[in-house]
Amino acid sequence: MKKIKSSEITPEIIYKNRRKFVQNLGLAAGSMFIGQNFINLAQASSNSIEQEITEYRYITTYNNYYEFGTKKSDPVENSQNFKTKPWNITIDGEVEKPLKLSVDELKNMFPIEERIYKLRCVEGWSMVIPWLGFPLYKLLDKVSPTSKGKFVKFISVLDPEQMPGQRYPILDWPYKEGLRIDEAMHPLTILVTGLYGKELPNQNGSPLRLIVPWKYGFKSAKAIVNIKLVDKMPTSSWMKASPNEYGFYSNVNPRVDHPRWSQASERVIGGGIISPRIPTTMFNGYGDEVSHLYKNMDLKKYF
């Protein structure tokens, strides 16, 4: 199988010059034929805001990844020797055809697409990131979930030897996250293997992470080793740490505050000292695509 070299995808200079603005969602706004892989340029939607793609240096140096420490600069400093090869992933639980495979095999199973999504952190800041990956539903289709597979649980790696943060009980390790099956099957939900046309840096969740763009960033688990379909709603690490602050859904919602701080606005990363906050949008601007998933649900209760 041929592997994509980072240089074969989008050269960084194009990102720099492209000055792409975030517009309404258009899957496959353009596609390039590179080797045997298609790259679909998808643009994230963000109704009223126009935002530029965040600089690579900020995306890769300002991270929340408590496995490597709680400071934003810890992940880039402490993850450089983290071993991501070999890396196996198991997809099991309530499925007809469980799978166990390497990340390299997984990368070659599906065409790699580029998705430019806005990422909104629960702390009140946002970035616009050009991810490389493939929709999760394609993988889930391969394993055929049974009727009991109502939720999808994501389990990250447990390796305190390599991950200094896991030596402290900051969270319930390994990191656990979850989605409802219809959220997991949504075409916007992707498994990510790269960013900015390059391989995914360790500090961003290499070799495989989730991205659910309408939810707060912490929902998008990093360094995943197990995707498990389950019958009951899984308890995520953050729900366990503080159940009244971090809910299962954690959809971006300017009208539902974090109990301790407001979610009405956000700071744009890379804006500099003299840059104003911008208003936060419902479902991070992806409301047209995802609001039907939550019809008749009280989002204050199911936060």
Added chain:
Amino acid sequence: MSKYSKIIVFFICLWPIYSISYSIFDNSLGAEPVKKITHHFGEWTLIFICLTLSMSPLKKITNSNIWIKYRRMLGLFVFFYATIHMFTYIGLDYWFDWKPIINDVIKKKYIFVGFLAWLLLIPLAATSSQKMIKLLKKNWKRVHRLIYIIAIFGILHYIWLSKTIFFGPLIYLIIIIILLLFRIKFNKSSTKV
């Protein structure tokens, strides 16, 4: 001699201003410069609270009155940095958009205690002069015990804004608890005497 030492201490206490100015001109504040500036002054406020609270224990330990000479200046620096901290939040972060700010003060406990701590600093700063000490006599001491409450509010402000239990706020919490325990111990032993 002591006059010069006070001037030297004064300029040392301006260190947070020098260091942040350097970072601003050096453009090395990183991804979230506004947050960094806000947190910089917030943390220095806490450091100066701890320094101010250390002076009378140091006096007892070293049996020297020299520490008390600096206490007022350090206390005024608490007010100075707390005020810059607050105005960074109001001006630089929220651009004087009062509606969300007022909302935060009313609804968010970490902003509420932070604001309350700043309010309580005002009477302390206003009564810090020699004249006021004479004027208020015994009451001056009572008023200035507010610093204990301010210290507690300050550390709560830091703890509540963190996503989970972090080392940073925990360290300040421990230091402040130790400094406050000194008071209880000293007050007990002094009443015995």
